[in-house]
Amino acid sequence: MQKKRNITLKELAKALELSISTVSRALNNHPDISEPTKEKVQKLAEKHNYVPNLFASGFRSHRTHILGVIVPNISHYFTSTILKGILEKAENSGYRVIISESKNDEKKQSEMLQTMMQFGVDGILMALSRRTKSIDDILKIVNRIPLVMFDKVSGKIPCTQVVINEEEAAYNAIEHLINIGKRRIAIIKETEGSFNSEKRFEGYLRALREHDLPIDEKIILSTEDISLSKGRMMANVLLSLKKRPDAIFAITDSAAIGVIKALNKFKVNIPDEIAVVGFSNSVNSTIISPSLSTVDQPGHQIGRTAVKYLIEEIENPKEDLVTRTIEIKTNLIVRDSSFKV
Amino acid sequence: MQKKRNITLKELAKALELSISTVSRALNNHPDISEPTKEKVQKLAEKHNYVPNLFASGFRSHRTHILGVIVPNISHYFTSTILKGILEKAENSGYRVIISESKNDEKKQSEMLQTMMQFGVDGILMALSRRTKSIDDILKIVNRIPLVMFDKVSGKIPCTQVVINEEEAAYNAIEHLINIGKRRIAIIKETEGSFNSEKRFEGYLRALREHDLPIDEKIILSTEDISLSKGRMMANVLLSLKKRPDAIFAITDSAAIGVIKALNKFKVNIPDEIAVVGFSNSVNSTIISPSLSTVDQPGHQIGRTAVKYLIEEIENPKEDLVTRTIEIKTNLIVRDSSFKV
DNA sequence: CTGAAAGCGCTTACAG
DNA sequence: CTGAAAGCGCTTACAG
Incomplete structure (x- = not known):
């Protein structure tokens, strides 16, 4: 089947006899663009069901707005409530979430970290797999992109850690x-x-x-x-x-x-x-x-909190790595x- | 903190006094490249911990290798076993998975579909949210990228549906x-x-x-x-x-x-x-x-099966949309x- | 066997 | 207020 491709800026520009730049700006509501032009552009975009290619813009701006999440076991009930919190907070903040299971396997965990990096995630959330002996791979990550750990953490990793008391x-x-x-x-x-x-x-x-x-x-x-x-x-x-x-x-x-x-x-x-x-x-x-x-x-709260700190670190990069522990109260x-x- | 950027092909090429093309080919094990060159390139890439920017290559090739998954409620146990199956099969097939919750909210569900499209996912897996009245948004999607439904499905949507008997x-x-x-x-x-x-x-x-x-x-x-x-x-x-x-x-x-x-x-x-x-x-x-x-x-099997069919449709696009029902046996x-x- | 160049779709500094 | 052009990191058809 010939899947209909999404319409692009270029095509919109051509149809409107405008430049790509102008169309891009009109769509992003740039103040420079005149109202009539904006309207014209936005109307046509809507008509053609234009959706920006986030891959292209993310690639351009070095930001993917994707968070990577690694947990030992997704069907563990407590974990799933954390994931719920993560998804909710991430989505409300304009981020998407890629989830992976480490299955309590250290090698798997390292692989996941690797692919997450390849996908250019903006940050990583993770709970350590049981019996993680070597944290070398994790230390490497910490130097490259923001990492927040939750639930199963390690004091040896300099990052923000969200745990219960x-x-x-x-x-x-x-x-x-x-x-x-x-x-x-x-x-x-x-x-x-x-x-x-x-x-x-x-x-x-x-x-x-x-x-x-x-x-x-x-x-x-x-x-x-x-x-x-x-x-x-x-x-x-x-x-x-x-x-x-x-x-x-x-x-x-x-x-x-x-x-x-x-x-x-x-x-x-x-x-x-x-x-x-x-x-x-x-x-x-x-x-x-x-x-x-x-x-x-409170899994939900743990998830939300972890995302909150992660996004904070993504959007305001800090100079140094510090171990910071956030304790969530239990009842x-x-x-x-x-x-x- | 000055996060270390990943090293790029360009930088590798410069360090090796080779062209970007050659480096790219060497890394992809292209038959044209001589063994000594390949070795040289691969050694340096390893040393610098080179990871290809999948965003760039995906963008180039119109393939993201990301699957979108939409489920009503992630912490429902049955759902989480399906997700397990999905993650496993997807990862083994070289795909990553973005998961979203529709929370049984039809509007939310449509939004999710929309953003999944924006992220340029290669295909979508989804279980209908309860009380989905209008399937118009879903029908639009079906015309653009492969969709496989599971568990909560609708006979009115022309796509592959994986259900139990x-x-x-x-x-x-x-x-x-x-x-x-x-x-x-x-x-x-x-x-x-x-x-x-x-x-x-x-x-x-x-x-x-x-x-x-x-x-x-x-x-x-x-x-x-x-x-x-x-x-x-x-x-x-x-x-x-x-x-x-x-x-x-x-x-x-x-x-x-x-x-x-x-x-x-x-x-x-x-x-x-x-x-x-x-x-x-x-x-x-x-x-x-x-x-x-x-x-x-068997949630795990449902998940695996759904991914199998989805990838099949992604990699071998068909001419027409047909409703196809795959029944998984229960005990x-x-x-x-x-x-x- | 290797390289120069175009292009994926977008943003943005620069120019007018 | 609008446009031409560079560039994000990669792949690949074309040329040699």
């Missing part, structure tokens, strides 16, 4: 458990110390310390990839202890849900015998029974799994 | 309920006849008819926006009937989960008293208790909510 959020969750009378609180975290897992663990430790509760290695469990089935397994481990915990804090909702499933199976009363708190406020937390207390992470949502013991 | 899937679900001994099967569908809702309803009707079961308007419920809370409400309505149904088929998982929640609340035994079947196989369907029987929609997943009565 991980440590404090965990602290509040543990304090809540203490307030409802719990004294022996287990934690399920990640083996490999990711930024997020470590911060949450720190919050856990601080809460226990500040409330003069003992820290017991036996109820500090770590797992490689934290998931529903791992949560279930860890719960079984905890149930088999001589001194069972009276609360379990899992650093992700899916693990917490696994915990609840295991407790339900063994008819352990939640929250009386063992309370459970998760992290994320994913949809599932209201589906499971009893409903899960969890930390609400603990108390549901049945930890409600008044 | 909606009617058959619903038929199979109902037949399964009949096979486990159910005779009075209710359905919860949408008021405004979306393509998907209508097809599923047709499957429901055909199954009842072919098994000589009566069709009773009282247990055919419709709701505006089908959601968990609406599912709950509809279940309450059904429970209040003199002649209760012995099974409920909800055309979405979220509604089905609402149904289960309501039944649990009234201590109705699932599936003995009332069996429940949903549609989508969302994560939630394994979290709810009892676990939900549901139709698995009924039987879980506790409808297991052996």
Whole structure:
């Protein structure tokens, strides 16, 4: 099929017996152009459904108005709410967004960065893939175009980082458990110390310390990839202890849900015998029974904020690279799994 | 900060005392160029971290290698699995993907189409937003660049459409309920006849008819926006009937989960008293208790397939526009909510 | 095997 | 108020 090409400035100019420059200016509402000319041009442009070729103008002006986004997994619910925020803010600011999945694969992540550069994106937003060992490729990027990181970040990369108050959020969750009378609180975290897992663990430790509760290695469990089935397994481990915990804090909702499933199976009363708190406020937390207390992470706001800072850096380039951390506040949502013991 | 610009062909040419043409050819592995020259060029390019400016080359060749994707809601789980498939297949085929949300807003959808055109995407993938009244804007697009629709489609748009076997899937679900001994099967569908809702309803009707079961308007419920809370409400309505149904088929998982929640609340035994079947196989369907029987929609495959056809049309332009429907098979997943009565 | 030159569609400093 | 011309970075038909 002979796809109709978009009409160009040149063709409009010819039809109007004007120069390309004049047509271009008329369309951009340049003050130099007379009203009658503007009208004439704009009318014809409309009639022919003229759409400027952004590739040409972007190419000319060294600006593409495209932002690149790299996330580990697009179908992770929390990630998708961040993306929502990113899309919304970007579109409202006149930017378009190219999204890529790194699939938690470091090599893939580097490739993505590379192609994003090739496409001449104006800036990059990214969440680190799990187990990113080498940040060399990222450091190279940082020197070339603005980069803003979110969620999974690294303090070693000099750029703006938008994160939640991980440590404090965990602290509040543990304090809540203490307030409802719990004294022996287990934690399920990640083996490999990711930024997020470590911060949450720190919050856990601080809460226990500040409330003069003992820290017991036996109820500090770590797992490689934290998931529903791992949560279930860890719960079984905890149930088999001589001194069972009276609360379990899992650093992700899916693990917490696994915990609840295991407790339900063994008819352990939640929250009386063992309370459970998760992290994320994913949809599932209201589906499971009893409903899960969890930390609400405002993904939408994280996305919007990250875009805001990125565009700021694109439009006002700074002299030096600095690590700047923006913390987004979270809320603990108390549901049945930890409600008044 | 003085961001380092990418090095250009011109600069490479100058450094090597070669012409731009030669450098370009060497980099593209053109057979005309001698081995020593190629090596020399490629070595220097690598050293300077040369990345071709795809904007320039795309602009030159009228091809951007960017696909536009428009979906109603990115954080809908099923959608995100489709996007996963789209991203994967596109990237493997050398295309990048721009994603936009229409938010089920028709005006937004038209705007998105417009900007996608401006960005010179090579083709568009889209799922219709709910309640799209006018398809004029879409018909205009179809004449200009390849368009492939998926999931929420319209028979009125002449293009390739990738959908699941909606009617058959619903038929199979109902037949399964009949096979486990159910005779009075209710359905919860949408008021405004979306393509998907209508097809599923047709499957429901055909199954009842072919098994000589009566069709009773009282247990055919419709709701505006089908959601968990609406599912709950509809279940309450059904429970209040003199002649209760012995099974409920909800055309979405979220509604089905609402149904289960309501039944649990009234201590109705699932599936003995009332069996429940949903549609989508969302994560939630394994979290709810009892676990939900549901139709698995292979989102990943839908996404991959849609991209496959789109690229085919981009690379081999056809003379005429035809409506072509590709059906992806689904599987009924039987879980506790409808297991052996 | 290599180079000079045109051109993709647009913007903008310069000239009048 | 309008136009001619350069140039963004690349590819490619043409020439040698």
